[in-house]
């Protein structure tokens with residue numbers, strides 16, 4: 001595993017992190033025992049960044065079980081607050097998360113989405129107080145645009161942002177990533193496989209079970225899916241030429257930018273985690289990068305319906 005700096009004080013994390021949204025069963029059924037083996041397989045392989053959230057219920061409680069037996073000490077644990085971003089709201093949410101996770105502190109506490117109903121500066125001040133209380137070591141944002149980050153800075157100098165970034169959604173390249181780079185904000189990229197579109201596994205007409213969020217996402221239906229399947233098939237050929245899988249190429253390609261400290265990948269099995277590991281060492285020639293650009297050129301940036 002490779003490690004990169006996430007925080008300006010020099011704190012490093014693994015370039016591949018474990019995203020735990022699927023561990024809560026939101027991308028199809030997940031047994032508790034499977035959630036535990038996925039988490040432990042990741043940590044045993046050198047992945048130290050584990051990302052969860054209040055909104056991923058019951059992922060936090062499952063992680064709490066997985067992180068027993070000395071695993072908690074081996075990871076950089078991140079969680080998020082959602083909904084009520086008032087000072088009391090973030091304090092209560094963090095205390096709930098600590099109880100669910102069965103830990104005394106998290107390493108990173110993030111605001112899940114920008115919500116102008118709560119002044120960004122006041123929310124960041126509240127997070128800074130939680131840091132002072134020792135309940136989180138660092139604090140940050142998620143899905144924040146430049147204007148949100150600027151407003152948040154006037155409250156406290158937060159440490160990280162967690163934007164959606166993958167080969168099919170590159171909107172953050174224009175402003176968000178350059179802003180993070182200029183201001184030393186650590187970047188955790190989420191949804192790197194576009195929730196499975198960049199695995200090349202799903203074909204037109206695929207039906208997801210009702211308990212899988214993808215059953216309701218328009219990008220996994222009809223013409224939209226047909227378009228992404230076509231893009232994924234072309235990318236898959238290029239990956240095969242490099243002797244790697246599309247999954248490994250999609251993750252490794254995000255790491256071509258030094259501003260990306262960590263790519264948060266979701267997994268449904270320990271085998272999927274093991275496939276991700278190779279991505280930490282993938283490099284690209286300028287010719288390969290140009291071929292990827294050509295394939296992605298006709299992919300609309302704003303593909304997402306959630």
Ligand SMILES: NC(=O)c1ccc[n+]([C@@H]2O[C@H](COP(=O)([O-])OP(=O)(O)OC[C@H]3O[C@@H](n4cnc5c(N)ncnc54)[C@H](OP(=O)(O)O)[C@@H]3O)[C@@H](O)[C@H]2O)c1
Nearest residue numbers: 019020021022190191192193194195196199265266272275
């Ligand atoms: N801050 C935010 O608002 C936000 C939003 C979304 C996600 N996130 C974070 O980012 C993490 C990653 O996003 P995500 O989990 O939603 O989606 P993702 O990482 O883009 O895709 C994960 C899914 O792809 C499939 N997959 C993973 N590895 C594979 C492999 N080696 N081979 C074949 N298929 C594979 C699995 O589903 P199947 O096997 O069922 O296809 C897995 O559940 C989340 O878990 C979460 O921590 C944050």
